[in-house]
Amino acid sequence: MARVGVDLAKRVFQVHAVDARGERVLARSFAPEKFFAWAAGLPAGCVVAMETCGGAHHVARQLQRLGLEARLVAGHFVAPYRLEGRGAKNDANDAKAICEAAGRPHMRFVPVKSMDQQAVLAVHRLRQGLVEERTACINRIRGLLTEFGLVFPQDPLHLRPSLAEITGERQAGQGLPDLLRLVLQRLHLQWLELEVHLAWCDERIAQHARQDAQARQALSVPGVGALTASAMAVGVVDFHQFRSAHQFGAWLGLVPKQDSSGGKARLGRITKAGDEYLRMLLIQGAKSVLMHAAARTDRTSRWVHALRERVGWQKALVALAHKNARILWALLTSGELYRAEHVSTPPHTSGSLQATSMPATAAA
Template sequence: MKITTIGIDLAKEVFQIHGVNAHGRIMVRKQLRRGEMAKFFANLEPCLIGMEACGSSHHWARKLSEFGHTVKLMSPQFVKPYVKTNKHDMADAEAICEAVTRPNMRFVPIKNVEQQAILSVHRARQGFVKARTAQANQIRGLLSEFGIIIPRGIYSIAKHMPIILEDAENGLPGTLRRLLERLSNHLKELDRQVKELELQIKIWHKENDTSQRLEAIAGIGPITASALVATVGNAMEFKNGRQLAAWLGLVPRQYSSGGKQTLLGISKRGDAYLRTLLIHGTRAVIRYAEKKTEPESWLRKLIERRNKNIAAVALANKNARIIWALLTKGTTFHPDHITTASATAH
């Protein structure tokens, strides 16, 4: 009989395959080496293929889709409950094959080559930013051991280091001066790399119409807009804006039972990088709103009722819903838009 569903446990060199027919009977259970994958699936009739969203999964999803197969990616945490026995490649492939057929399974949108390319730039920039922060903290720590404190802010280090190194009366030994000069040069190089990658992201942003439309939302700049377009991909995968907000981890966690609803802090699920960019962007909007926005606005009333952290997350949640609407409908954001119901009420 025809193979209808296949689960693939991805790896670097040896892939485990588990295939079943329409009645769930096992039709194929074997290992394939990397070089054999394309040939095997090219000669196979189109079927449903499930894989965990992990390293190289998007590459294989695109590759197998070219052969006419329907490929679905799933989060590993949703596949784990279907592992029947001890964890090994054969059990994982069988669990993936079972999970992909579930009607309520949640799938990960498949990214195209362009999306993955710009996301690689984002990941590299994020790594340089972390390394720059670590280097700055190391310089501060070394100087504090000799009683020298630099003011807050990462750019304060670049401003004060030349003065500290040239001051012959601060008691720093020559060995430490040479070390601090080396670390300071490394910090400058990291900062240069961050700025060059940011420029590359901004150039990509200017060439992408969808990314430019998202920039119209308050609190979203070129970095956040480009990351959203590259990560979310096809927003039609989400039924509504709330699902996108939940996917980003911007909705409350629940611990409800017996009809009693208990809401906790935000779930923090999904992409932490995107969530961080969105919330940091809304913090900037809140700082502006405290002075410039009309007292009767939604944001000003929210700030008066709750603290700024809650307001920042609430605004990020709202922005996520607006983002979904812009991505799915292809419209342009209008900050002063008034709904028909609101206009009638006034």
């Protein structure tokens, strides 16, 4: 067996194995515990490929401990190799498609994350869920108050002091039912509890951003805070997997869609492909830079302020997020520090390694 494709599920692993010529050697299903016992008998260095899904990184780490070469393939790269088409999607055909995709010479694979990296990502996922719950809680409070004629601005800073006053003892018997006041008190306590949990997450993320070398390097870029730096370090893992800064920006979904043909380019909205969480963090960070760009004199602020005047807020915001993504790729692949006034040399004008290894630093 030279290459194995595995379709993962909770209770069954479907296997499709081929030899060096690509001929099928084995096609069968295993229970998870029996699969690892079977995999232990594979030759050292055998390629075992899986789709990226829940538990895939854990399985990949287990296979690496057995001396095998575990590879993770994004699901949208696998679908074109299912020759039977959408109407014949099953575990056996999926495993066959995974095996075929893993054998392509230009296939891009997802780096296997360590347990520590996934633990930090768990904090990010918890924080993201808590933010959504806090927003839902605040909206629930505002909706209930609106039913009684009390309308507040969307900014929580205006709602919180008023809510404490409405639910206070001195407001009893002054127009609002006592039962409503008790409901609002419960919701206020839930809001405060969510804030405590969010503060805990922010503390852990900030600690990781201080300790991780890649995150510390990313923190030097304007618009990249501890949250973004930490998420980039554990979400991307290896920036060298991207051949260029443009490919990294395309992976994040920050480049326009194309419908080009016959030499005529047609560009549309950004693709929004890739990691939605990382893209959102970059855009939020770019928003803070754009808001203060008029008062700053560095190259990036001058550029984005002029761009905003020319094309508007939204396009300038996405352009700055894309620029920051390219800068991050250049810094984290070269090991250099961010320099606000740096001007890079285009690769086609110089044959030096330095000029070709930093194509994105012109964004600085």
